[in-house]
Structures are given as C-alpha cells and as structure tokens.
Amino acid sequence: MSAEPLHAVIIGGGVTGLAAAFRLQQGLADQGVMPRLALLESAPRLGGKIRTTTRDGFLIEHGPDSFVASKPAAGQLVRDLGLADDLVRSHTGQAFIARGDRLYPIPAGTMMGIPVRLGPLLRSPLLSPAGKLRVVRDLFAHGPDLAGDQPAGAFFRRRLGNEVVDRLIEPLLSGIYAGDVNHYSLQALFPQIDRASRNGRSLIRAMGTLYGHAKPAPAGNQNRGPFLTFRTGLQALTARLEERLAMCTVLRNSTASAIRKQDGHYRVELADGRSLDAHAIILALPDAAATSLLPVAGSAIPPVATLPPTSVANVVMAFPHGITGTSLDGTGFVVPRGTGHAITACTWSHLKWPHVAPRGAALLRSYIGGAHDAQLVDAPDEAIVDAVMADLRRITQLRETPAFCHVTRWKHAMPQYAVGHLDRLEQTRKAMAAALPGVFLAGASYGGVGLPDCIRQGEQAAHALVDHLTQRNLLNTPETLHVD
Ligand SMILES: Cc1cc2nc3c(=O)[nH]c(=O)nc-3n(C[C@H](O)[C@H](O)[C@H](O)COP(=O)(O)OP(=O)(O)OC[C@H]3O[C@@H](n4cnc5c(N)ncnc54)[C@H](O)[C@@H]3O)c2cc1C
Structure with missing residues (x-):
C-alpha cells in the first residue's frame, strides 16, 4: 500500500492509457508538482492493440496499421514526442469492392x-x-425524420x-x-x-x-493519401510514449482486479495480491474490463455497451518475389457479406505503404471474422490461411504461394457502438462522477475507435483528472511510491 496515495493510477497500457499518462505527467509538472503516477498493464508489453514486428525485411502490423491524418490529436502528440520526421503518408490508389469473384472500383x-x-x-x-x-x-423525397x-x-x-x-x-x-x-x-x-x-x-x-470541398490527391502526387504511420511501424508511437514516462511507475504483468473506496481515496487491487492507493484513476480499458473493476457502490452505473465486441483475425502474407494477378494497381478491396467469401477486407500493403516490403516484394494483409463470421476466428491457423488463399486466388487470380504467413487473432476486440450509445455514455459518465468522483473512462469502447480518438480521450481524461485534483486541493503531498 502506498504511504501516501498516488495522484493517479492509469489502468491499461494501450495507446489511450499511454497518452493519458504522458499528458498527466506534463499537466502535473506544469503545475510545479512532482507527479506520483502508476500505469498498470496486464500484458508483458505496452501498446495494447498496437504491435509491429519485422521479418525478412517485411514490416508487419499485427493490429492497426495507420491513423487518419485529418484528426488533430494524433498529429499533435506525434509532434510533441518529436516523431513528426518519422511519419510516412499512405500512397493513394484505387480501392475496390468484390462482387462475386470480380473487383469493382469504389466509385469516386x-x-x-x-x-x-x-x-x-x-x-x-x-x-x-x-x-x-x-x-x-x-x-x-424521404420519410419523416425519427427523433x-x-x-x-x-x-x-x-x-x-x-x-x-x-x-x-x-x-x-x-x-x-x-x-x-x-x-x-x-x-x-x-x-x-x-x-x-x-x-x-x-x-x-x-x-x-x-x-464536397475535399479535393482528390493531384495526379502524380501518389503519396498524399489520408493515412499516416511511421517508417518503423506504429509501435514507434507507443515505444516513444513509454520512453517518455520517466515520472510514472510502469507496472507490466500487473492486472487490476478491483477498485475499492478507502478512507477518502481509491484502492486498486491487483490480481497478484498487491494494491495501490490513489486519489484518482483513469480506466483505459475495454468496457467489459473497466466495468468489472468498479466497486459494489458503482453497480448503479449503467453499462455503455449493449452489444458484445466482435472478433477478427488478420492474416499477413509475404511474397518476396512479388505477385501477379488482376487489379493490383490499387490499395485493396472490401467484401460484402453473404458472398461466400471468408475475407472481409484485403490491403495490398506494399502498394499502400511501400516501406513495408523489400523492393519487388509484396505484402498482403487480409481480415476475416467480424459479426457475421465469428467462428472462423477460432479455426486453426492453417484453416484460416487456406480460406484466405482460396479467396485471393478467386478474387484476384493470385498464383504465388506466400513465403510466410502470420495470423493474429483479436478476440472480442472490436467495440460495437449500438443505437443509443452516446446517451448511455453520458448517463454512465454522470453516474460515475456522482458515485466515483475522480474515476474516468477513456478508450475505444467510448468516444471513437480510431487511434486519434483514443489519444484524444486519454488526453481529455488526463485534463479532467488534473482539474479534479486541483479542485480538491490534492496536489500538495509528498513524493513517495511504494507498492505492496
Ligand atoms: C485488428 C485491428 C485493426 C485496427 N486498425 C486500426 C487502424 O488501422 N487505424 C486506427 O486508427 N485504429 C485501428 N484499430 C482500432 C485501434 O487499434 C484501437 O481502437 C486502439 O488501439 C485501442 O486502444 P486502447 O488503448 O483504447 O485499448 P487497447 O489497445 O485494447 O489497450 C487496453 C490495454 O489494457 C490492458 N488491460 C486490460 N484489462 C486490464 C486490467 N484488468 N489490468 C491492467 N491492464 C489491463 C490490455 O492488456 C491492453 O493492453 C484497429 C483495431 C484492431 C483490433
């Protein structure tokens, strides 16, 4: 147990929690306060869904592969972290829709x-x-509006x-x-x-x-697509955030199991029996994980999600000598449901992001699963790869065999914003503010699933938390951290 409660514990070390911790550190330091923060992450590594690896000259994204450039929160964070020079913009190109076994350009x-x-x-x-x-x-003509x-x-x-x-x-x-x-x-x-x-x-x-005012990329200016990533992959962002958390104690392999109210502050219990005391908490977790931590007093807090998150798997296939086939002059294709295909989407990653494959090589990234085909995600790797290869052969006339494949399963990882989501979120936030002041929710389950939205939510939670501590005069306390 901490001798003096921490200013805050951030639970969850994905991009939301990391952005929150980074901005909290800054916000407290800006007030002349030595931050007393801890970040808990159940996995051995930080980054959550962001995971980049390399193999034989290929850069492989196992989760997200980029973020949309038009939302400002990510760009600002990247600049503040000194990473702007490492950004790479997507190449533009035609995207397609599969119908039957044919690809049709998505209309401009x-x-x-x-x-x-x-x-x-x-x-x-x-x-x-x-x-x-x-x-x-x-x-x-159209029917009357629904309220x-x-x-x-x-x-x-x-x-x-x-x-x-x-x-x-x-x-x-x-x-x-x-x-x-x-x-x-x-x-x-x-x-x-x-x-x-x-x-x-x-x-x-x-x-x-x-x-209507949005202009298409000028001809000959291919690398002006709407998405950004880093030369060394998206993990550059979470790795840099991790490096910058000098004033935050990062505890990996540390699963929060419960939050209790205790003597005017909160106690975060860990699955391994340790505990941390803190004045405030940011829950940067999937909604089900966040809800499961709330104390009994918080059971009056209505759930935000009414639909379970869905599961997907992505399959990365590497072709060192390139590929042949039709329509390989674009960025990829999506597949409507009910067409008998396992693939829901495929990106020709080496065309959208030339830095991810050696010259002359090809890297394909396909998705399966989702709300309509959940079972396939649980199939063995070979069955998933076979289903994807069969689709690629039919849809794109691919003839080559990949040198290697990686299947990454994301179980219950895609939050579903069902009708009424925003109202439920507002009610939940109000109920939390009343029952658990100083406990904030942020992340993909709530205010947007894309990386810039997650970053923005983490930052907003950090600002709200600093305001909370300031209003309660909780910023002038000693500087020690002990974990029992
Ligand atoms: C396959 C896939 C592809 C995607 N592609 C894109 C894309 O290209 N562009 C884009 O913008 N977005 C994309 N997204 C969405 C985006 O990646 C996610 O919304 C975002 O990474 C979520 O970040 P987060 O920090 O909120 O959650 P997470 O990354 O899920 O982090 C939550 C963390 O909390 C930890 N945790 C859970 N329970 C506990 C506990 N009890 N105690 C301690 N720690 C705990 C978890 O281990 C995890 O590390 C994609 C998502 C997926 C799954």
Whole structure:
C-alpha cells in the first residue's frame, strides 16, 4: 500500500492509457508538482492493440496499421514526442469492392460508400439501374425524420435503398467496425451526417455540403493519401510514449482486479495480491474490463455497451518475389457479406505503404471474422490461411504461394457502438462522477475507435483528472511510491 496515495493510477497500457499518462505527467509538472503516477498493464508489453514486428525485411502490423491524418490529436502528440520526421503518408490508389469473384472500383465521390457526388456512382457497374434510381430518389423525397438516435443501416436504407447499403456502405463500414450496419448508432458513427441530414434534407445534398470541398490527391502526387504511420511501424508511437514516462511507475504483468473506496481515496487491487492507493484513476480499458473493476457502490452505473465486441483475425502474407494477378494497381478491396467469401477486407500493403516490403516484394494483409463470421476466428491457423488463399486466388487470380504467413487473432476486440450509445455514455459518465468522483473512462469502447480518438480521450481524461485534483486541493503531498 502506498504511504501516501498516488495522484493517479492509469489502468491499461494501450495507446489511450499511454497518452493519458504522458499528458498527466506534463499537466502535473506544469503545475510545479512532482507527479506520483502508476500505469498498470496486464500484458508483458505496452501498446495494447498496437504491435509491429519485422521479418525478412517485411514490416508487419499485427493490429492497426495507420491513423487518419485529418484528426488533430494524433498529429499533435506525434509532434510533441518529436516523431513528426518519422511519419510516412499512405500512397493513394484505387480501392475496390468484390462482387462475386470480380473487383469493382469504389466509385469516386463517395465517403464510406455514401454519395457526395452522384455522377460517379450513377456510372458505376456496381449498382443496378433500379438501385441507382433508388439512390436518386433521396434528392426529392424521404420519410419523416425519427427523433433521437437510430440504426445507421435503417437510416441509409430509407434514404438510399438497400443496394447501395449492401454493396457499398456495409462492407466499407465493416472494414472499420467489424459489426452489423443494422445495429450501429447513426449518432455515434456519423454525428455530422445525422445533424446535417435532419429536417427533411436530402442526404446526398447534406454530404455535398459537408464533404464536397475535399479535393482528390493531384495526379502524380501518389503519396498524399489520408493515412499516416511511421517508417518503423506504429509501435514507434507507443515505444516513444513509454520512453517518455520517466515520472510514472510502469507496472507490466500487473492486472487490476478491483477498485475499492478507502478512507477518502481509491484502492486498486491487483490480481497478484498487491494494491495501490490513489486519489484518482483513469480506466483505459475495454468496457467489459473497466466495468468489472468498479466497486459494489458503482453497480448503479449503467453499462455503455449493449452489444458484445466482435472478433477478427488478420492474416499477413509475404511474397518476396512479388505477385501477379488482376487489379493490383490499387490499395485493396472490401467484401460484402453473404458472398461466400471468408475475407472481409484485403490491403495490398506494399502498394499502400511501400516501406513495408523489400523492393519487388509484396505484402498482403487480409481480415476475416467480424459479426457475421465469428467462428472462423477460432479455426486453426492453417484453416484460416487456406480460406484466405482460396479467396485471393478467386478474387484476384493470385498464383504465388506466400513465403510466410502470420495470423493474429483479436478476440472480442472490436467495440460495437449500438443505437443509443452516446446517451448511455453520458448517463454512465454522470453516474460515475456522482458515485466515483475522480474515476474516468477513456478508450475505444467510448468516444471513437480510431487511434486519434483514443489519444484524444486519454488526453481529455488526463485534463479532467488534473482539474479534479486541483479542485480538491490534492496536489500538495509528498513524493513517495511504494507498492505492496
Ligand atoms: C485488428 C485491428 C485493426 C485496427 N486498425 C486500426 C487502424 O488501422 N487505424 C486506427 O486508427 N485504429 C485501428 N484499430 C482500432 C485501434 O487499434 C484501437 O481502437 C486502439 O488501439 C485501442 O486502444 P486502447 O488503448 O483504447 O485499448 P487497447 O489497445 O485494447 O489497450 C487496453 C490495454 O489494457 C490492458 N488491460 C486490460 N484489462 C486490464 C486490467 N484488468 N489490468 C491492467 N491492464 C489491463 C490490455 O492488456 C491492453 O493492453 C484497429 C483495431 C484492431 C483490433
């Protein structure tokens, strides 16, 4: 037990917890306070879902491979960590949708399959004439608005028809969320679209207002894609954060098992019998793990998630002598459900990120699993690799055999923001503030799954925590840390 409670314990050493710890350290030091912080991580390594390895000259991302450049939190953190010069931008290129065993270009002028400009969609062979007519109807008539949140799938079906949802929107969304479009919260996933298309406005016109100004990358400027990573892989970010936690005690192989209220502060119990006392806590964990730690007094706290997270696996295949096949002049493809394919998405990583493979070599990264094919994730590696290879041979006419493959399973790792997510999150935060003041939730289960959103949430939790300590006059205490 600490002689004097710590300022804070951060539980979870993924990017959310690391960003939170880094900003907490800064925030306390800025106030002239020697930070007394601990970060608990159950695994032997930090980084959570971010994991990069190398093999035979290939750079392999086992979890996320990049982050979107347009959200500022990640860029600012990267600059503050002195890593900006190591950033690499994705190469642009055509992305495809598989239908049957053929690849069709994703029409230009769409955002996640939702039309911003109609022309390219109307010229695309992906939709039938009836499907196109149904999309055009959005310009003229649609049913009354529903109050509050609604399923994204139902909303897009009402506005644009089933075809564009099933053939375009659903597979593109599944590529990010690995869930079911019919259950996603419109307000959580598309807050701007929800607001802009209310009051009887055409969705397509609203999309034009929101995104019509975005310019495609100029010809010949291939490496101006929307995503960023680091020359040595995404793990450069979490490794640098870890290096910078000089004023935070990092405890790996340390699983938090319970939080209790104790003498005006909190006691974090660890599975191995140790404990830490702290004035405040950041829970940078998947929702189920966070909820399981809350004390009995917190059982009045409503859960945020109403759908279980889904499982996926990614399969990286390395081809040292390159590959042949059709359509290999783009960045990858996604696969609608119900087509009999195991693959849900595939990236030609060596084309999107030339630094990840030796010259002349190819690196493919395919996904399987998600809400509609959970069982395959539990199959043996060989069965997963065989299913992916069979699909690649059919869809892209791939003929080569990979020199090596890596299968990485992510069980229950993809949070599902179901209808009502934002309201539940607000209620949960209010209930936490009342029952457990100084305990903050952050991470992929709550305010966005992408890395910039996770970083932003970690940073916001850090700011809120410093405010909490300041308001309660808890910043002027001695500087020792003992772990029992
Ligand atoms: C396969 C895959 C691909 C993705 N691709 C992208 C992408 O390309 N771009 C993008 O922006 N996002 C992507 N994402 C999403 C993004 O990677 C995650 O949302 C983000 O990394 C989550 O970070 P986090 O810190 O919130 O959670 P996590 O990374 O899950 O970290 C939570 C940590 O808490 C630890 N923990 C759990 N329970 C306890 C406990 N009781 N005590 C102590 N520690 C505990 C865990 O071991 C873990 O390290 C992807 C996600 C997956 C799974």
